[in-house]
Amino acid sequence: RRAQIKRLRVVNEFLVDLFVRTRTEAPEHLVIDLDATADPVHGHQPLSGYHGYYRQHQYLPLVVFEGDSGFPLACWLRPGTMHGACGVVDVLRQLVEHLRRKWPTVEIRVRADNGLAVPAMFDYCEEAKLGYALGYANNPVLTRASEHWLDEVQLVHRFYGYRDPHMQRYEQITDYQAGTWPHPRRVVVKVEVTPQGSQRRYVVTNLAEPAKQLYQDFYVQRGDVPEGPIGELKNGLSADRLSCSGFCANAFKMLVTVTAYALVVLYRQACAAVEGVGNADIETLRSRLWKVPAEVTRKAGVVRVSLPGDWDHRQVWEQ
Numbered sequence: 197r198r199a200q201i202k203r204l205r206v207v208n209e210f211l212v213d214l215f216v217r218t219r220t221e222a223p224e225h226l227v228i229d230l231d232a233t234a235d236p237v238h239g240h241q242p243l244s245g246y247h248g249y250y251r252q253h254q255y256l257p258l259v260v261f262e263g264d265s266g267f268p269l270a271c272w273l274r275p276g277t278m279h280g281a282c283g284v285v286d287v288l289r290q291l292v293e294h295l296r297r298k299w300p301t302v303e304i305r306v307r308a309d310n311g312l313a314v315p316a317m318f319d320y321c322e323e324a325k326l327g328y329a330l331g332y333a334n335n336p337v338l339t340r341a342s343e344h345w346l347d348e349v350q351l352v353h354r355f356y357g358y359r360d361p362h363m364q365r366y367e368q369i370t371d372y373q374a375g376t377w378p379h380p381r382r383v384v385v386k387v388e389v390t391p392q393g394s395q396r397r398y399v400v401t402n403l404a405e406p407a408k409q410l411y412q413d414f415y416v417q418r419g420d421v422p423e424g425p426i427g428e429l430k431n432g433l434s435a436d437r438l439s440c441s442g443f444c445a446n447a448f449k450m451l452v453t454v455t456a457y458a459l460v461v462l463y464r465q466a467c468a469a470v471e472g473v474g475n476a477d478i479e480t481l482r483s484r485l486w487k488v489p490a491e492v493t494r495k496a497g498v499v500r501v502s503l504p505g506d507w508d509h510r511q512v513w514e515q
Contacts, residue, residue: 200444200448201444203448204272204444204447204448204451207448207451207452207455208270208271208272208451209294210455211268211269211270211271211454211455211458212269212270212291212294212295214458215262215267215269215458216295216298216299218462218465222298222299222301222302223299223302224301224302224303225302225303225304225305226262226263226264226295226302226303226304226305227262227263227264227304227305227306227307227421228260228261228262228263228269228288228291228292228304228305228306228307229260229261229262229263229307229308229418229421229422230258230259230260230284230287230288230306230307230308230312230422231258231259231260231308231309231312231418231422231423231426232256232257232258232259232274232280232281232311232312233256233257233259233426233430234247234250234252234254234256235254235255235256235257235273235276235435235436235438236250236252236253236254236436237253237254237255237276237438238253238439239439241255241438241439241440241441241443241446242441242442242443242446243255243275243276243443244275244276245275245276245277246276246277247276247277253276254276255273255274255275255276255438255446256274256275256276256277256278256280257271257272257273257274257450258270258271258272258274258283258284258287259271259422259425259426259429259454260287260288260291260422261421261422261425262421263305263307263417263421264421265461265465266420266421266422266424266425266461267458267461267462268425268454268455268457268458268461269291270287270290270291271450271451271454272287272447273438273443273446273447273450275443279311280311280312281311281312281313281314281316281317284308284312284314284317285316285317285320288306288317288320289320289324292304292324292326303327304326304327305326305327305328305329305403305414306321306326306327306328306329306330307328307329307330307414307415307417307418308328308330308331309330309331309418310330310331310332310333310398312330313330313331313332313333313400315374315376315377317330318330318377318381318400319378321402322402327401327402327403328400328401328402328403329384329399329400329401329403329410329414329415330399330400330401331397331398331399331400331415332383332398332399332400333398334396334398337372338369338372338383338385338396338398339396341369341372341385342367342369342385342387342396345365345367345385345387346387346389346394346396348365349363349364349365349387349388349389349394350389350394353389357389357391361390361391362388362389362390363388363389363390364386364387364388365386365387365388366384366385366386366387366406366407366408366411366412367384367385367387367407368382368383368384368385368407369382369383369385370382370383381400381401381402382400382401382402383398383399383400383401384398384399384400384401384407384410384411384415385397385398385407386398386399386411397411399411399415401415425457428457428460428477428478429453429454429457431478431479432460432477432478432479432482433453433456433457433460433478434453435450435453435454435457438450457478460478460481463481464476464481467515470512470515471512472512473485473512484509484512485509485512485513488503488504488507488513489504490502490503490504
């Protein structure tokens with residue numbers, strides 16, 4: 197078992213090394229996106245379990261991506277009944293230390309949703325001098341503090357909603373301190389009123405950007421990363437098909453899939469200048485460029501690939 201766990205750690209370290217080695221220059225800043233994703237099971241896989249929030253039997257892996265490129269930096273399979281933040285600080289600490297050994301001056305920012313916004317996460321980010329923007333769940337104190345903003349937006353919407361049916365307002369609370377926090381932290385508040393109803397969203401941050409800019413230009417980019425890569429892992433590479441009879445075997449199988457996705461990201465970066473390839477999803481790449489009938493011959497140290505002459509995507513493949 198120790199050997200299996202060591203193998204998982206080695207593959208995770210390989211992902212970070214691969215990311216570092218494939219950068220053409222040292223970056224000035226990095227964004228680390230962390231997320232927990234539900235991975236339903238349909239058998240009796242070891243350490244799977246019923247999760248009350250997701251209402252299913254599942255695993256709950258933690259996945260980490262670089263925010264600008266979507267490159268996967270780590271993946272840890274966890275038992276299905278775990279809290280979303282279990283182990284997140286340890287994984288983040290290993291990543292940050294590894295990256296800073298390679299790039300000592302890089303500025304690192306962290307994004308995550310409210311499932312990972314636990315006190316230990318805030319404390320570590322501040323201790324390691326990381327910028328962070330973490331979603332935060334609603335509670336009675338935040339509800340009271342933002343009630344007057346919601347009332348004002350609802351009043352304006354009542355009179356002018358016919359002209360602008362979707363109204364948003366961004367504010368901040370600078371003196372909010374949860375009972376487990378050692379000091380107050382800044383909370384950015386998004387108040388929204390639409391024809392379907394109203395809602396409030398909260399983000400705890402130590403970044404200095406104005407409230408609207410931080411929410412729209414930084415935090416909600418999570419819709420692209422990590423949500424996009426997670427969808428590709430599941431839909432394009434079947435990362436959620438974990439049917440092995442051992443937990444470590446399933447963890448390694450998922451890591452292999454995540455490593456394959458790292459190669460997809462590198463492929464798209466290398467082919468960014470080729471029209472329709474740099475932003476293509478995995479299924480498009482597979483059906484148009486990778487899964488191709490061809491004849492491969494080897495002669496005198498030369499490998500020759502003969503492609504169908506009437507293949508529609510031949511020119512793109514050659515590029």
